[in-house]
Amino acid sequence: MISIPANTKIWLAAGETDMRKGFSGLAAMTQEVLHKDPYSGHLFVFRGKQADLLKMIWWDGNGACMFSKRLEMGQFIWPNTKRGTVCLRQSQLSMLLEGIDWRVLKENIRPLKAA
Numbered sequence: 001m002i003s004i005p006a007n008t009k010i011w012l013a014a015g016e017t018d019m020r021k022g023f024s025g026l027a028a029m030t031q032e033v034l035h036k037d038p039y040s041g042h043l044f045v046f047r048g049k050q051a052d053l054l055k056m057i058w059w060d061g062n063g064a065c066m067f068s069k070r071l072e073m074g075q076f077i078w079p080n081t082k083r084g085t086v087c088l089r090q091s092q093l094s095m096l097l098e099g100i101d102w103r104v105l106k107e108n109i110r111p112l113k114a115a
Contacts, residue, residue, distance in 0.1 A: 004058070009042040010088040012096075014081045019048035019055060023066045026057045034085050045093070051075035054097070069097060077101045 004010075013034055021029065026046060027038035038044065039059040046055045052075055056067045076096060079086050088102065095102040 004043060004090060005041075008058075010090065010093050011036060011042060011044050012079065012086040012088060013044060013046045014079045014084050014086060016049045017046035017055070019046075019053050021055075023057055023064045026055060026066070027064070030057070036085070043093075045088075045096075047076055047078050051078065071099055074099050077103060
């Protein structure tokens with residue numbers, strides 16, 4: 001995977017997306033449906049109806065990038081909601097791309113005081 005700058009937000013588009021769309025179609029959907037700026041430098045992730053194909057768009061500052069991944073077996077784990085967005089951390093995106101359930105991350109609890 002191409003390294004993404006640390007301050008980049010990763011947005012999952014809930015629901016199903018027509019995977020025939022290219023960068024322009026997904027950018028328009030990002031702007032009109034998700035109410036986000038596709039040229040903000042953030043990464044936007046879309047999943048098809050069969051749940052085995054993802055497309056991601058990203059404006060890297062000097063050009064439009066579109067990545068896709070298809071799982072040979074299984075499906076990508078996706079939010080149950082039909083609308084809106086979910087913001088992921090880079091570690092969650094890595095899990096998503098590997099077909100791992102990214103929703104059940106256990107947070108480390110910060111100690112209240114030194115022992």
